[in-house]
Amino acid sequence: xxxxxxxxxxxxxxxxxSASWRAVEEFDATGIERLIVxxxxxxxxxxxxxxxxxxxxxTGGSVTVILATDGDNSHPSSPTHSAAQxxxxxxxxxxxxxxxxxxxxxxxxxxxxxxxxxxxxDAVRSGIEKVIASAEGEATIAATWRGDxxxxxxxxxxxxxxxxxxxxxxxxxxxIWLWHWSSPEDRDMPWARLRAFSLDDEELVAKRQAIAAxxxxxxxxxxxxxxxxxxRPEFVEHFERRVEAFIVTAVEESETLNQGFFDNFxxxxxxxxxxxxxxxxxxxxxxxxxxxxxxRFGQALEVGCSIGMLSAxxxxxCDSLLATDLSAKPLEIARERLANHPQVSFHHAxxxxxxxxxxxxxxxxxxxxxxxxxxxxxxxxSRAAASLTPxxxxxxxxxxxxxxxxxxxxxQVHQRLxxxxxLERIVQHCEEDFILExxxxxxxxxxxxxxxxx
Numbered sequence: 391x392x393x394x395x396x397x398x399x400x401x402x403x404x405x406x407x408s409a410s411w412r413a414v415e416e417f418d419a420t421g422i423e424r425l426i427v428x429x430x431x432x433x434x435x436x437x438x439x440x441x442x443x444x445x446x447x448x449t450g451g452s453v454t455v456i457l458a459t460d461g462d463n464s465h466p467s468s469p470t471h472s473a474a475q476x477x478x479x480x481x482x483x484x485x486x487x488x489x490x491x492x493x494x495x496x497x498x499x500x501x502x503x504x505x506x507x508x509x510x511x512d513a514v515r516s517g518i519e520k521v522i523a524s525a526e527g528e529a530t531i532a533a534t535w536r537g538d539x540x541x542x543x544x545x546x547x548x549x550x551x552x553x554x555x556x557x558x559x560x561x562x563x564x565x566i567w568l569w570h571w572s573s574p575e576d577r578d579m580p581w582a583r584l585r586a587f588s589l590d591d592e593e594l595v596a597k598r599q600a601i602a603a604x605x606x607x608x609x610x611x612x613x614x615x616x617x618x619x620x621x622r623p624e625f626v627e628h629f630e631r632r633v634e635a636f637i638v639t640a641v642e643e644s645e646t647l648n649q650g651f652f653d654n655f656x657x658x659x660x661x662x663x664x665x666x667x668x669x670x671x672x673x674x675x676x677x678x679x680x681x682x683x684x685x686r687f688g689q690a691l692e693v694g695c696s697i698g699m700l701s702a703x704x705x706x707x708c709d710s711l712l713a714t715d716l717s718a719k720p721l722e723i724a725r726e727r728l729a730n731h732p733q734v735s736f737h738h739a740x741x742x743x744x745x746x747x748x749x750x751x752x753x754x755x756x757x758x759x760x761x762x763x764x765x766x767x768x769x770x771x772s773r774a775a776a777s778l779t780p781x782x783x784x785x786x787x788x789x790x791x792x793x794x795x796x797x798x799x800x801x802q803v804h805q806r807l808x809x810x811x812x813l814e815r816i817v818q819h820c821e822e823d824f825i826l827e828x829x830x831x832x833x834x835x836x837x838x839x840x841x842x843x844x
Contacts, residue, residue, distance in 0.1 A: 392539075393567060393570060393571040395567075395570065395620060395621075395622070395625070396622075397570075398624065399569070399570035399571065399624065399625060400569065400572065400573045400574075401624065402624070402627040402628050402631065405569060405628070406631070410574050411574060413581075414581065414584050414585065414586045414635070415584075415585055415586070416585065416588065417562070417585035417587040417634075417636050417638070419442060419445050419446065422442075422451055422530045423450075423451045423452070423528065424451065424452050424454075424525065424527050424528065424529040424530065425442065425443065425446040425451060425453045425454070425529075425530050425532060426456065426521055426522065426529055426531045426532070426559075427442075427443060427453065427454070427532045428456045428514075428518060428531060428532070428533040428546050429456065429457050429458065429533075429534065430459060430507065430534050430540070430542035430543050430545070430546045431457070431458075431459055431461040431464070431480075432457055432460065432461045432480040432481065433461070433480075433483070433487075433601075433604040433607050434534050434543070434564075434566055435487075435488075436484075436487045436597070436600045436629075437564075437566055437621075437626075437629045438532070438564030438565070438566055438634065439532045439564050439634065439636075440487075440491050440593075440596065440600050440601070440634075441587060441589040441593045441594070441596075441634045442532060442636075443455075443491040443492045443495075444491045444492065444589075444592070444593045444596050445587075445593060447492035447493070447495065448593075452495070452525070453488075453491075453495040453496075454495060454498060454521055455488055455495060455496070455497045455498065456498045456500065456517055456521060457484065457497065457498065457499045457500065458500050458502050458507055458514050458517070458542065458545075458546055459500070459504040459505075459507065460477040460480055460481060460501060460504065461476070461477070461480040461504055462474070462476045462477035462480065462504050463476075463504035463505045464476060464480070464606065464607065464620055465611060465616060465617060465620070467615075467616035468611055468614075468617050469614050469616050469617070470612045470614060470617055471611055476606065480604075480607075481499070483603050483604045483605065484497065484603075484604070485497060486600075486603040487599075487601075487603040488600070490596045490599045490600045490603065491597070491600050498517065498521055500513060500517040502514065504542070505542060507541065507545040507546065508541055508542075508544075508822065511545050511548070511549050515549045515553060518531070518549065518550060519553055519557070522553065522557050522559065528560070529557070529559040529560070530559065530560040530561075531553065531554050531559050531562070532562050532564060532636070533546050533547050533550035533551075533563055533564070534546045534547050534564060535547050535563035535564060535566070535637055536548050536551065536563065536791075536792040536799075537565075537568070537578075537637075537794075538565050538566055538567050538568055539568070540567050543566060543567070547563050548790070548792075548799070548801060550563075551563075551799060551801070552801050552802065552805055555802045555805055555806075556805055561638075562585075562636040562637065562638050563636065563637040563638075564634070564635065565635060565637065569625075569628040570625055578794070580637050580794045582794070583637050583638055583794060584635055585635070585637075585638050586634075586635060587635070587636060589632050589633065589634065594632055597629075598630055601626060601629060601630065604621075606620075607619075607620045607621045608620075608621050608623075608626055645763050645797065646742060646761065646763045646797065647761045647762075647795070647796070648716075649716050649717060649740070651795070652716055652717035652720075653717050653718075653719065656717060656719045656720060660697070660723060661697060663696070665696065665697055665699040670823070671699070674787065674826075675699065675700055677826060678756065678785065679703050679704075679707075681785075681817050681819060681826060681828060682707070682752075682783070682785070682828070683783055683816055683830075683836075683837045683840065684751075684752075684783070684840070685707065686707050686708070687707060687708045687751040687752040688709045688710070688751045688779075689708075689709065689710050689749065689750045689751055689752075689779075690710065690712070690750060690751060690752040690753070690754070691711075691712050691713075691714070691750045691753045691754070692704060692711060692712070692713045692714070692753075692754040692756070693741050693753070693754065693755050693758055693770070694714070694715055694716070694741070694756065694757065694761075695713035695715050695720075695724055696715060696724070697720045697723040697727065698713065698723065698724025698725075698727040698728055699727075700754070700756055701713045701724055701727070701728055701734065702731075704752075705728060705731040705733065705734050706731075708752065709733060710733045710734075711731075711733060711734045712735050712737060712746060713728075713736050713737070714737045714739050714741055715738065715739075716738075716739070716740055718738055721736050721738055724736060741758075741770060742762055742766040742767075742769050742770050745769075745773040748777070749777055749778070749779045749782070750777050750778060750779065750782055751778075751779050751782045751783070752782060752783055752785070753774050753777065753778060753782070753783075753784045754784075755770070755774070755784065755785065755786045755787075756787045756788075757787065757788055757789060759788055759798065759800070759803030759804075759806075759807070760793070760797065760798040760799060760800055760802070760803050761796060762797065763797045763798070764797075764798070764806070767798065767803065767806055768806065771810050775813055776812075778831055780831055781831070781835075782830070782831065783816065784813065784828065784829045784830075785826075785827075785828050786804060786807055786826070786827050786829070787825070787826040787827075788800030788801075788803050788804065789823065789824050790822065790823060790824055790825055791823065800824065800825055801825065804825050804827055807829065808827075810829075811832075812831060812832060813831065813834075814829060814830060814831070814832045814834035815827055815828070815829055815834070816828045816829060816834050816835075
């Protein structure tokens with residue numbers, strides 16, 4: 391998502407008049423004892439979660455604010471403020487804002503480079519994990535939303551989701567720029583997972599005071615070119631409303647996507663994902679095939695084969711390949727595609743419940759793990775590990791960007807996979823769009839070890 395903060399954006403009145411907005415369910419903050427608010431930049435926490443911070447603090451809970459960056463790149467062309475001066479000013483501003491909301495709360499600064507969090511997600515992860523480990527009790531993490539359209543916000547959201555998943559913490563995400571570039575009619579609006587948190591009079595006053603404390607963002611630094619206001623009044627209006635919005639991902643309540651979802655998704659379309667036409671997909675398949683640690687395999691299993699594009703590349707390297715899918719329509723296309731490969735068979739099955747018998751030298755889970763809920767994914771991974779031959783390998787490849795309908799994210803799938811005790815990672819390829827990993831039975835051997843080079 392590309393946007394310009396200088397554009398007018400969607401008006402607050404348009405959001406408020408939306409029937410979808412009025413139908414949003416309430417967010418229940420009852421029982422939050424430890425709130426960890428993760429912010430990409432100073433002011434994100436105030437815009438998105440000030441009321442929640444005030445509520446938790448006022449009811450005796452603890453609040454910790456984690457700042458991934460100091461926001462010193464907000465005015466890169468300023469003739470009056472250096473980056474160091476902006477950093478100092480924005481730190482003072484966030485300290486003042488937090489005092490309005492949750493007096494005495496801790497502010498943890500990670501000091502990472504503003505605008506470049508994608509280069510150091512591990513530092514974000516480490517910072518959040520240290521805060522979680524610093525005290526006992528169930529934590530709720532409130533982080534910038536992964537789908538907010540801002541690179542730093544996305545990294546904070548993605549890493550926070552990984553940490554919450556790994557530590558069994560609750561997660562809510564607060565959108566910031568969504569209200570600017572999206573609209574009530576946008577088909578991708580996450581209405582089903584959006585929750586509204588109503589502020590009382592005291593909370594609303596405190597939030598507005600905290601927003602005003604971020605003077606370097608809500609007002610120009612000076613009249614000079616390069617010192618223009620970052621958060622325009624029409625944008626700030628979204629956050630002066632009496633309601634805060636949180637996107638809730640309740641992993642433990644999410645359900646595995648069923649056959650009806652995929653049947654509806656395919657509909658009358660042959661290739662709704664663009665497997666046949668997108669360079670992205672062609673390149674990803676090439677990387678997957680090049681990463682296989684053996685030239686040839688005996689018995690192979692591909693879970694969720696769809697229309698058989700990857701199957702067609704796996705087949706020549708396997709003595710036999712069993713390809714499964716939950717939906718019958720793509721299986722018909724896959725059968726036709728691989729009609730000249732007698733070693734390939736197809737099975738229409740819900741793999742979490744109908745895992746095939748036998749042992750496999752190769753198991754492929756490509757773009758399927760996030761369709762399962764946690765319990766179903768654990769069953770699949772457990773059965774996959776148990777079905778591998780002693781020198782067999784499991785290939786997992788998943789899209790890393792958020793998809794509202796999926797119970798899990800790609801990163802969560804691979805986090806869960808890394809926790810399977812019997813398996814050891816052989817290959818890891820991670821980029822912004824997808825993650826590819828290959829595992830073997832412990833103790834796994836590298837390609838050089840397998841071929842006698844070391």
